[in-house]
Structures are given as C-alpha cells and as structure tokens.
Amino acid sequence: MGTRRKSRELTLQMLFQSEMGKQSPDDVRQSFWAQRADVEEETRGFADDLFRTAIERTIEIDALIQKHAEHWRLDRMAAVDRNILRAAVAELMGYPQTPKPVVINEALEIARKFSS
Template structure:
C-alpha cells in the first residue's frame, strides 16, 4: 500500500475519534477494517499504530495548532481541517520517516478531497507557520 493511501485511512480513523469515545475505538477500528476488501495485516497495523499515536499526542498537537493558527482555535475549526492538521503536525513533529514538505503536501491534497473550498489554503497556511 502506498503511503498516501495509508494516510487517507489514518485520516479517516483519526476523524472518527471526534465522534466516538476512546473506549469505543477498538470496535470502530475493527468495523472500519472489516468494510475494506483486502488489506494486508502489516498495512492495518501501520494505520492503526499511527492513528493511536496521533490520539496519544492530541493535546500536544492541539497546543501547537492553537499557537500557529492565527485567529483560530481548535475548538472552532471544522473537523476535517482539524483532523488533517493533527495528522500533518504529528508527522512533522514525531514521525522521522516523513519529511516536513511531504506532510504538508499530503495534508493539502487530502484537504482538496475532503475539505471545503477554503480548506487547502487554511491547512497549508497553518502548517507553513509550524514548519518554520
């Protein structure tokens, strides 16, 4: 599985954290993977591990986002943009396998697919400030 494809699945899992209690997530993850046709076990493990890592760093990530999103707080952001920012910030700060430029570019591409009209520029702007 390509990293960009895995990243989309991670985005969807992290997005689900906004609507489910943490205790419910193992069952939600099981149901998510069940709906996919064929996925190798190593890909499932990678996706789940990264989604949990993002959830574990959520408070730290949100602090960074709040410090760099001029005029916006995470409590006011739409859930798609917030989830994309969380994923990208995690990759930028804690995932040494992902170059900062790749994390930003992938987040912007996902924003084009899943976000609103202003999402790509908003996500890019916040992440660019974080990258400095």
C-alpha cells in the same frame, strides 16, 4: 494511489470517526478495520501507527496546532480540517525521517480531496 497516501487518508477517516462518533479509539479501530479486510498490511500498519500517535498525543498535538493557528480556535475549525492537521502533526512527531515538505504536501492533497 501510493501506500502512504492511502494510509494517511485512512488515518483521517479513523480520527474523524473517533471524534464525531464518540466511540473509544479502540472501538473505532476494530470496527473500521473489520469493514476493510482488503487493505494491505503495510497500508494498515502505517495508518494504525499514525492513528495511535494522534490519539496518544492529542493534547500535545492540539496545543501545537492552536499555537500556530492564528485567529482560529481549534473548536471553530471544520472537523475534517482539524483531523487532517492532527494526522500531519502526528506524522511529523512519529516519523521525523519523513521530510516536512512531503508531510505538508500530503496534508494539502488530502484536504483538497476531503475538505470543503
């Protein structure tokens, strides 16, 4: 698995934990990485950046998702799906140099792995 894919999956896991565990994002990050000391720095750095972007821009990201999610309210989406979308939109916002089709494809592949 590539570094970026692994980072995206780790971002999803942190976002999910942050939402479901009701911990602060900083607490989630600290405990998450404490259990994953073997993750390479490049992988961790990209995951951290996506996580921070998603957390800091949650209101804006959720508004964009809601605007384009026809017939779906954000709170009715499965938590995994909602957080996959948040991570993808965070990447589109924070890394505009990454081609949009790549971000979309990665989100779909992660959904195949983690979603029902």
